[in-house]
Amino acid sequence: MRLWVDDASALEWMAPAGCAGVEVHAWAAAQQATEVGHVVVEAFGCHLPEAVECAIAQQPRTVWVNLEYLSAEDYVSRSHGLPSPVMQGPARGATKWFFYPGFTADTGGLLRELDLDQRLQKFDIGAWRARHRPAPHTDAQERWISLFCYEPEALPELLHALSRGPVTTYVCVTAGRTQKAAEQACQILGWPQRGSAHLRIVYLHYMCQTDFDHLLWSCDLNFVRGEDSLVRAIWAGKPFVWHIYPQHDGAHFNKLEAFYKVTCMPNDLRAIHQMWNRDTSIARFDWPDVPALDWLSWSQSCRKALQKHPDLCTQLLDWVSQRWRDAETR
Numbered sequence: 001m002r003l004w005v006d007d008a009s010a011l012e013w014m015a016p017a018g019c020a021g022v023e024v025h026a027w028a029a030a031q032q033a034t035e036v037g038h039v040v041v042e043a044f045g046c047h048l049p050e051a052v053e054c055a056i057a058q059q060p061r062t063v064w065v066n067l068e069y070l071s072a073e074d075y076v077s078r079s080h081g082l083p084s085p086v087m088q089g090p091a092r093g094a095t096k097w098f099f100y101p102g103f104t105a106d107t108g109g110l111l112r113e114l115d116l117d118q119r120l121q122k123f124d125i126g127a128w129r130a131r132h133r134p135a136p137h138t139d140a141q142e143r144w145i146s147l148f149c150y151e152p153e154a155l156p157e158l159l160h161a162l163s164r165g166p167v168t169t170y171v172c173v174t175a176g177r178t179q180k181a182a183e184q185a186c187q188i189l190g191w192p193q194r195g196s197a198h199l200r201i202v203y204l205h206y207m208c209q210t211d212f213d214h215l216l217w218s219c220d221l222n223f224v225r226g227e228d229s230l231v232r233a234i235w236a237g238k239p240f241v242w243h244i245y246p247q248h249d250g251a252h253f254n255k256l257e258a259f260y261k262v263t264c265m266p267n268d269l270r271a272i273h274q275m276w277n278r279d280t281s282i283a284r285f286d287w288p289d290v291p292a293l294d295w296l297s298w299s300q301s302c303r304k305a306l307q308k309h310p311d312l313c314t315q316l317l318d319w320v321s322q323r324w325r326d327a328e329t330r
Helices: 025-031 052-060 074-079 116-122 126-133 154-163 178-189 209-218 228-234 250-262 267-276 295-307 312-329
Strands: 002-005 024-027 039-043 063-067 083-084 095-099 142-147 168-173 199-203 220-226 239-243
Touching: 002 025, 024 025, 025 052, 063 312, 095 312, 116 228, 126 168, 126 209, 142 209, 154 168, 154 178, 154 199, 168 178, 178 199, 209 220, 209 228, 220 228, 228 239, 228 295, 239 267, 250 267
Parallel strands: 002 024, 039 063, 063 095, 142 168, 142 220, 168 199, 220 239
Antiparallel strands: 083 095
């Protein structure tokens, strides 16, 4: 596999050891490409360089896939697997195929490793918490929350509400934009950067993919953002709140509504999502006492239901094989 990417810097901490069988190349170098693989995956409509399209035209059996964004909206199942004739450019006359990740059986599914459940069952949550707890544990109870977000307006409200809870709360803050947002929220609240008496903020370093999974597995509630971390939160089987990427026209609320529906999300958790994503059409409200809300059974049933569908990688490989078989019969 050859991965062509415009900025590979994140791989230094996401996948520091690399991966056997995967080569990483600079996107600019693709302008001089003279050959392509049997399968070309164009992620998120990135628009392939002219040289790559020329190579596709010279290799007619290439399966050209446009791997689309993840969504629970109805158009995904309607569009998944459809052909799109290329009408212009060097690859004119070729066919591009749309492949949509999704949450239902008639979509491309979600990324999931085949050994994920086995690794989760062997994981020691207590040991992870002991390594990351900033001070000796004195309370009979505690709660752990992970925070991976953009810059939500409701963050100071959340931290303030959690600080009033009956138990010590540890908020594990991921590096980058989230850490800056948390530091700013503490300034607004007039707190030191490490939190308050009943809320301890644990600032984390950049993590590889495996360590990020361990974070989600170890927390009682996970705040996640974007697409990949949403999927990882689902597989963790813990309650989560999704900070969807905001769009200026408010289209992200339609995506949220579709996600609520397909996962049968409880109404109180929907309200938290609306608050976290700052839907201006609803009245402001106080954050509830998170441990008192029974979201765990929902998150586990959600994971169980989605695990019934084949994972995205398996589906993609099977789907490409079918395209090859179809080409041989023509």
